[in-house]
Amino acid sequence: MMSVGCKNEDSDIDNKPVITDFSPKEGDYLTQVTIVGSNFGTSRKDASSHVYFNGIEAADYVSYSDNEIVVTVPTGTLTGAITIKKGESYTRSSVNFVYKLMSEDGYETGTVMMTLLCKDVVYCKGANIKPCDYWDENGTSANEIGYFDVTSQEFKYNSGYEGMEAKSHALWDWNSGDIAIYKVNVETIGKYYIGLYTSTRDQNCYVNVEIGQDVEALKDISSINSQYSRDVVFNDSWGDFSNYLEFGPYELLEPGEYYVRFLLKNDKNADASAPLKFIKMFN
DSSP states (O other), X not given: OOEEEEOOTTSOGGGOOEEEXXXXXXXXXXXXXXXXXXXXXXXXXXXXXXXXXXXXXXXXXXXXXXXXXXXXOOSSSOOBOEEEEETTEEEEESXXXXXXXXXXXXXXXXXXXXXXXXXXXXXXXXXXXEEEEESSTTOOGGGEEEEEETXXXXXXXXTTOTTOOOXXXXXXXXXXXXXXEEEEEEOSOEEEEEEEEEXXXXXXXXXXXXXXXXXXXXXXXXXXXXXXXXXXXXXXXXXXXXXXXXXEEEXXXXXXXXXXEEEEEOTTOOOXXXXXXXXXXXX
């Protein structure tokens, strides 16, 4: 890793600090970062030295020597270059440090947000269930570009919308016992959540959302984990999507392909429907 160095006219160019590397390349508040290079000065006080993350000074200086500095990450808008200022000269890393929020247990948070669409559906079961995609972010039926066909188990475009890219998605016309399974690719391990909006004109509906790596196991709904069930608020409307439901956390401890199953239930065995819209998966 090379760095860009600058100096005041009174500074000796041979003594300007040089950054050759730093690690880790990303982290959260108080993460210890080790910076290696040369000409840092034998002591921070004598060198009148400061370390900055995108212009914000390090929270603490753990150790300091002429070729290695260990500091802790401050808070703020920190993604950017690391700068070492030594007296009147300074140097910046050519690679940015990336600030990532971490949960209390060390997982990244707030870095992944994906919208589930028909392209992610791998299995549907139900007499009327119809996952639909829309070309706009409002998910209006006038802009429905296509749907996942339960009979053929494949996505089909509506006439005039062929090849269009979806921006939003909804699950329509599904009744108690119907399921839809989506495939997602998880690159960052940690705790994930599913968020969605719903409306209903039927009573006593609830939605169960489970995540696993075995799609065949998720097709079996003989037993469900009630921890991942949420009641659908009755609002006597098919178009009022003001009810927000959130499911989780799901602890996904290895990267790879996962499957997300949505199951609509009504334990009173009455036909009941609760359309879902704007389904997001995030950490």
